[in-house]
Every structure is written in structure tokens, then in C-alpha cells.
Amino acid sequence: MDVSKILNIQHPIIQAPMALADSPALAAAVSNLGGLGSLGAALFEPEQIRQKIKDIRELTNKPFNINLFSPTESSNYSAAEINKALHDLNYFRNKLGMPECNHIDIPSVTPFAEKLAVILEEKVPIFSFTFGILSSEIIQSIKSHGIKVIGTATTVREGRLLEQNGVDAIVAQGYEAGGHRGTDLKITSINDALIGTIALVPQLVDAVSIPVIASGGIMDARGIVAALILGASGVQMGTAFLTCPESSIHNKHRECLLSSSDESTWLTNVFTGRMARSLKNDFLLEMNKRHCSVLNFPQQSALVKDIREEAKKQNNPEYMSLWSGQASNLCQNKTAAELFNELVNESNMYLKNIGQKFI
């Protein structure tokens, strides 16, 4: 069964959930055109999630997707470890003219179950998750509310587990993807769960019998049709939608994406404690060069928050997280509707014409 039928959409193009970088307006624009708009809700409190769902529903009556992070075990840090990491960050506070920060109360995390409860109460059409494999009990309980469930795999092993636990479809997240790695592993090296899209998709398609949605490095009709040829039933695209005016990224982030090259990104854990792909800037380069302490997610994220917020106020992209995939050079300055229509029209043109070209 193809993924469009399962998700009840017209075109198998999913705008990726991108916590704090997407928006109800972006999600609704994509859904209204027959794709699947998404909202990354993991960093919102339950009542904010409810409000965002309401905002989307005011803008579209088509299916949309809400994404959460799977619950992950939190690391316990000593006061000394936290203070060391905080202290290392004062170098950057100083650069931005901020006062030093030598004490922080890391806020407690609202339990996953409380956020999921809102998803279920609101009966959102589609729910997706990243950072690990939800249990079959949880997945069945979500599905029993009539909600379709999409999991995220970065390896064949993760894809098999997702299928076993009952998801309706799997996003195969290739190495090229921008933002956070969706794996359940704590990635520390170049060599963990970082499979390129063109290698991951056919191997995962061969291993499971549910639809696979390709993501990572897909920016235009060439990437979409290539993914379908590799065996994917659809695609998920994040970076391509970041430069649309409907996204909620800082304008400087947008400008950096539009002037980036294939060599602009790094994989780094310095912003949040989880491995993610960002455009290179002073913050990540200096954190690396100075061998600064980096805590795990979500603690690192809490420590860095004031710096990222101040950088936004100062319009200084050197200290923001500039999430980006490896093909950001193909970003365009278009509205979500202009981009989406171009993706569909050009993909269909490719598919129609290609029959004439033999190898």
C-alpha cells in the first residue's frame, strides 16, 4: 500500500517536523496543497502543543503530522560537571557582551506521556516520533485512536524494530539530513548510524514491508524522483522548506542557508547535546577547538539557551544553531506554495520524460 493512501494525502511529500523552526503556517500551507505538513512539538509544553494543533486546524482541514521525541533516559550530572560546562560557555557570553553565568537550575522535563496525551485527545491525523523506538504498547495505543504513526530510522536495524512495533511507515533519515539525527543511539563518532540516503533507502526497503519515506539531502524534483527509484514511497524534506517565509527561523539563518555550499555543514552535539547537522559558525568551531565540555541532551540545550537567544536578538548567526542538510546550496527563496507546486510539477515532468532515456 502506498504511503499517500495510508496518510490520506495526494502527494507523498512530507514537510519535515523541525522543532522551533517549523510553524503552523508552514505545515498548513503544505497540507493544503496535498502534501503532509508537520510540526515538531517536542520542545513545547502540553498546553502549547494543544494551541499549535488548534492553530494548524484553523488554517487547514487536511491531514497534518505532529512529532515528538521518544522519551530518553536523562544523564545525571554532578554540580561540578554542570559548572564546568557552564564555565566553558562564558567565553561565548563574553563574546556577545553578556554577563557570565555560573549557576543554572536546569528545568525538569515534562514527561512524554503528558505531551502524548494531548496528541491523543486532539486525535491528530498523523503522529511521528524520533530519537528511538516507542514500544508496541504505546504505538498500538496511539493507533487505537485512529492516528497513523510514523517512526524514524537511521539504520536497517532501527527500521526493523519500528516495523515490528507496528508503525504505519518509516522515515529513513540519511546522513545528509539537517538538524538532529533521529537515531536511538548516542552518536559519538563518524561511524555510528550515519548511512547516506542512497545506501540506506534500498537496504531498508528490502528489509521491511511497510512504506519507507526517504529523507536527507533531498531538495528538489531530482532528489524526489531519485528517492522513488531507490524504492521509497515518499520523501520527507526539511532544509528545502526552511528558507520559505512561513518557517520560523531567524532571518540571518535563512540568509546563511541561501549563501551556503556543500562544504558548509558540520555534524555537532555542541548546541543541544545530541548530534545534529548545522551550518558551520564560530560557536561550533570554537566549542570544538577549545575542547569545551558538552553535556548530553537535554542539559546541554538548557545551558546554551541564553547564548542562542541573545545571538538572535543581536542578529548574529555566529552563535545561533543553523540547522541545515548537506544540499542547502539548493535552497530557494520561495513561498511554501511556490516551492511545493514546483516540486510536484517538476517531479511529474521527470517521471513522464524519463522513459525516453535509456542507458
Add this chain to the structure above:
Amino acid sequence: MDVSKILNIQHPIIQAPMALADSPALAAAVSNLGGLGSLGAALFEPEQIRQKIKDIRELTNKPFNINLFSPTESSNYSAAEINKALHDLNYFRNKLGMPECNHIDIPSVTPFAEKLAVILEEKVPIFSFTFGILSSEIIQSIKSHGIKVIGTATTVREGRLLEQNGVDAIVAQGYEAGGHRGTDLKITSINDALIGTIALVPQLVDAVSIPVIASGGIMDARGIVAALILGASGVQMGTAFLTCPESSIHNKHRECLLSSSDESTWLTNVFTGRMARSLKNDFLLEMNKRHCSVLNFPQQSALVKDIREEAKKQNNPEYMSLWSGQASNLCQNKTAAELFNELVNESNMYLKNIGQKFI
């Protein structure tokens, strides 16, 4: 102009040059079927190169490709640095029951010019190079002998330089590729010149006007057609041909490829001093865990040579270099002719049928 016309071949499928892992028989088999067979000659002496060319010519009268490494500056090491690296390797010699080795005369490298001279004298149809960008003077001199020249790029920057210096076509080597990275950079981190194929190919195609040949993670007709859709004029495939009986890899290496998964490979410099992708085994894991000294290429290669050779004698894959791309799970147990015919037939089937499938 398409790459098949430039190279005077029928099908734009290149069997990748794989120094010491390919063979005249493999190259000739692929060339005889209308693809482009290659031989990686960089590790041979000039008269061996001449013999290999003769061997290929006895098996085919079709175009074939000889590959060399660009000359790279050699690092100078003190006796103490060399002894430290040698000493670290004794752990592995001990594991294999070999005597310790505490002194080695690292052989001098035959100059690139002497190897290239054979290529020119023999007027091979196609010459390709990796590990850097040959000067326009050298490229023009090769072309003046009626030889077509292919360079290797791992980034758009390298691709632009290659076009500027006059190559006829560019192999775009994605992150997924097995064996050595073809870049001119000394890669030390996850973040240098490691662009996934699906991101690299369209960006490079947009940046240059000569044909781009996609490589990295391409194993079957799905990969070939996807690469063409991304804008490539052809593909180069290495790992897929390694399991053919015509390749010259050790049988244990072949067995390991056939039983591998998407998570089996690492990028590592421990075998040769240059970053390369290999199946994980005890040697690379232990070198990493024990933080052993690793010299640059070619010195590291010279130090490890006796260990790799002894491992082959003992049929022990744990101490061989097991070059492999990220999609080695798709390797098949077929002859080069069976594999090549399948690639062409299935690619054409895909291209013919796809016109019916709209998104």
C-alpha cells in the same frame, strides 16, 4: 555531450579502479560488455603497470581505464615517530603469532611521472586520478596523447578545479563509497569533504558543464537510475564488483562483504594513513580503542603491510583491510558478466516503466 560518447563506451557504467582489489580480468569483462573496466595502478611499479595494461589488452579490444594517485607531499617523520607507530603495531603481530618488528626501512616511492610515462607510452584509452587535482599542464599533456582524462571530486570545490584544469569528466565520490576517499584534503574529522551522494551529485552537476559520474553507495539498477535522475551522466561502482570472482580480493573479504549490513563499515585511516571505508574488524577497532599512532600515507601503509599479508596467509579477515561501501549488504555472488548484464537490463526496465508512476 554524454559520458558514453566521450569515453567511447556503450553503457555509462564504470567499474571503479580499486588498487590491488581489481584485476585485468575484471576490467576486461566489464569493458567487453560495453561498460568501462578500470585498473588501479598506483601501487605498482612502472614495468608492472606496463604488464597489467598488456594483460588487459589481451582480454579486450574495448576502451579501459588506468588510475593513478596524484602525487602528494610526503610527511617527514623522525625515527622516534616511526618506531612508536611500529611498536604500537606489535600488539597485532603478537595476536597473529608473528615476531615483533622494531625496525623498518620505508621504501621510497617511485615518482608519479615515471608511472604516468607508461600510461602515455601505452596510449591507454582513458586515464583517471584520485587524491588531488593534477595541474592543467599535466592534464593537457595527457590529453595530447589522445587519452581521455577523468578526475575525482568529493566536493563542488574540487569539481570546479578539475573542470578548470581540463578533465573530460568528473567522478563525484559520495561519502558512502568504499575504499579511499579521493579528496585532496587530509581528512581528520567527520566534517571534511564527506558529502553524501544524493547531496553531492546535483550540486556538482549544477556547478560544472562537463559530465559528472556518480559514485558511492550505488549497487544495483535502483542506484544507477537514481544517479541518472540526480543529473549524473553515468555511475562508477566499486563494492558491487568486489564480490565477483574476477576481483582479486581474498575470499574471506568476499565472504565478509556478502554477510555485511548497513552498519558494518567505518571510515578509518589505520590501514594506510589515508581515510578509507572498510568493514569493521578487530584491527581497526583495536587501533582505535588503543589510540595507536597512525602515520600518514604512504608510511602507515608500509608499516602495516606485513600484518595484512600475514592475515591473508592465515585466512583471518580480522587483520585485513576489508574495503567496502555503505551498501555492501546488496553485494551479490555473481560473475562480472552476470552482474553487468543485470545492471543494464534492470536499469533499462526501470527507465521504461517509470513513466507510468506519477507522484
